[in-house]
Amino acid sequence: MKLDSGELNLSDQGPAKVVLVADEIKHDSTKSPWCYLGLVSFEMDHFEGIYNFIQDSRKLASFENEVKFDKIQKSKGATYECAKHWLPILLNPSHALSWSVIALNTGLLSMERFGEKKGVQSVSMRRRFLRAMVQHHLKSCYVGKGREVVVQRFFHDNEGSLEADSFFDWHGINWMERNVPLVTFSKDKIEFVDSDHRIETRYKKASHLVQLSDVLLGAVQHAHLDWQAVYHPKKDPKKRICSAKDELGMRLHPMLERMCCPDQRKNVNSRYGYVGRCQIGFFPGKEVTLDGLREELLSESQSIHRDEPLMLAERLTGQGDLFKI
Numbered sequence: 001m002k003l004d005s006g007e008l009n010l011s012d013q014g015p016a017k018v019v020l021v022a023d024e025i026k027h028d029s030t031k032s033p034w035c036y037l038g039l040v041s042f043e044m045d046h047f048e049g050i051y052n053f054i055q056d057s058r059k060l061a062s063f064e065n066e067v068k069f070d071k072i073q074k075s076k077g078a079t080y081e082c083a084k085h086w087l088p089i090l091l092n093p094s095h096a097l098s099w100s101v102i103a104l105n106t107g108l109l110s111m112e113r114f115g116e117k118k119g120v121q122s123v124s125m126r127r128r129f130l131r132a133m134v135q136h137h138l139k140s141c142y143v144g145k146g147r148e149v150v151v152q153r154f155f156h157d158n159e160g161s162l163e164a165d166s167f168f169d170w171h172g173i174n175w176m177e178r179n180v181p182l183v184t185f186s187k188d189k190i191e192f193v194d195s196d197h198r199i200e201t202r203y204k205k206a207s208h209l210v211q212l213s214d215v216l217l218g219a220v221q222h223a224h225l226d227w228q229a230v231y232h233p234k235k236d237p238k239k240r241i242c243s244a245k246d247e248l249g250m251r252l253h254p255m256l257e258r259m260c261c262p263d264q265r266k267n268v269n270s271r272y273g274y275v276g277r278c279q280i281g282f283f284p285g286k287e288v289t290l291d292g293l294r295e296e297l298l299s300e301s302q303s304i305h306r307d308e309p310l311m312l313a314e315r316l317t318g319q320g321d322l323f324k325i
Contacts, residue, residue, distance in 0.1 A: 015148040017044040020134065021206065022156045022190075023213035024126060025221055032225060033107030035122075037130055038217040039100045039137055040209065044152050046096045047205075050089065054208050057085035066196040067211045069218020072244050080244040083215045087251050090216055093273030099213075100137040100279040101220050102129055103308075108284050123165045129283075131172030135180055140279060143182050151185045155206045157213070158192035215248075220280070222249035223256055226311035249312045256280065257313070260306050282308045 020041050027035040042050055058064060061081035072080045089095045104125070142149045154173070162168045169190040176183055194200040195214060197207035222245050255272045258264040259280050268275045285305040 013147065015150045016142045017150050017152050018042070018138070018142065019044055019047060019152055019209075020154045021209045021213050022130060022134075022154070023195075023210055023217055024130075024157070025217050026122065026126075027104075027106045033105050034221070034225060035104045035106055035126070036217050036221050037102050037104070037126060037133055038213050038220070039130075039133055040213045040216065041098045041137065041141065042096055050095065050097060051205050051208065053089055053095065054086065054212060058082055060085055066198065067215060068195070069215050069222075069245070069248070072218075072248070073242065075244040075247065077244065080248070083219075083248055084251070086212055086215050087219070087248065089212070090278075091252070091255055091272060093277055098137070098141045098277045099216055100133055100140075101217065101281075102133050102304075103220075103224060103280075103282045104129060105282070105284065123161060123168065126162070127165065127168050127172065131175060134172065135176055135183075137279065138180070138183050141276060145276065147182075149183045151183070151187075153187065153206070154185065154190045155193045155203065155210065156190045157195050157210045159195060163192050218245075219248050219252045220256065222246070223253050223310050223312045224308065226315050246312065246316060250316065253310060253313050256310060260308055260310065262307060265306060281306055 018041050020039060022040075023038050025036040027033055061078050061084075063078035063082045065079075067079055067082050067086075069083065072083060074080065089097055090099060106125070109125070138149050138151075151173075156162065169192070170188055173185050173188055173190065177185060191203065191206075193203045193206045193210050195207060195210040197204045197211075200207040226249075255274060255278075258267065258270055258272065259274055259278065264270070266275060272278075281304045283304045
């Protein structure tokens with residue numbers, strides 16, 4: 001059922017002027033069937049505060065280069081220290097930052113439904129699911145609380161082939177402007193940003209936010225898949241394990257564990273404050289052909305689910321998730 005402005009008691013706060021920052025981990029880059037799309041958002045009034053937090057964390061870690069989760073190697077390395085200082089902004093609701101992650105199991109999708117060629121399939125899939133995730137995120141975090149939304153800026157990491165797609169930067173925005181009540185966009189296109197702020201020339205501050213999104217996705221992927229132990233190309237188990245990534249994944253694990261647990265995911269009293277602020281979902285729950293799958297890919301009628309095992313904790317603790325025992 002569609003919602004219009006007459007069905008909501010709009011807040012007296014005025015429109016939420018929002019910044020969106022998106023990133024992804026492609027399945028073909030991880031040797032696993034899973035693809036991860038991530039979105040970080042905050043209101044424009046909090047931009048400088050969040051940026052200053054990121055910069056202060058860099059000073060504490062004595063690290064001015066690009067932060068990429070995949071490049072973290074040593075427990076006491078500067079990249080790890082910087083990422084460790086960043087995690088509280090994702091965990092703590094007092095920082096006024098929201099996020100969403102959708103993990104797509106491409107092994108259960110009929111990818112030919114997204115196009116004939118593999119490159120086209122991957123881009124088309126990510127385009128459709130990104131739009132659906134943004135739509136769901138804005139409704140959950142802002143519209144559902146009685147706020148109109150004006151998306152001031154929409155940034156996306158420029159790594160990959162998305163910039164070359166003739167639909168990616170504008171089609172989702174155009175569709176949401178026409179079909180999602182109470183949501184408008186100040187700009188009609190996604191703005192691509194290099195994740196290395198030393199290279200990015202136009203949006204250096206946004207580049208740091210893309211790096212924050214990368215840390216979020218990397219930690220979620222690691223907690224979910226235990227990627228280093230399961231999919232890493234090196235055969236020697238001792239060479240596959242990275243204790244620094246394990247620690248970052250486990251720092252995020254308690255929050256993810258609650259968000260994935262049916263009895264905890266709606267707990268409004270959680271100290272992590274994730275209800276109405278953060279979402280995680282896994283799609284699909286079973287093999288689907290996508291026949292008849294319409295535009296609302298993440299609607300409740302589809303097979304998105306959240307009850308997914310977190311493999312990193314199982315390896316490190318030798319037992320399942322606390323709330324699922």
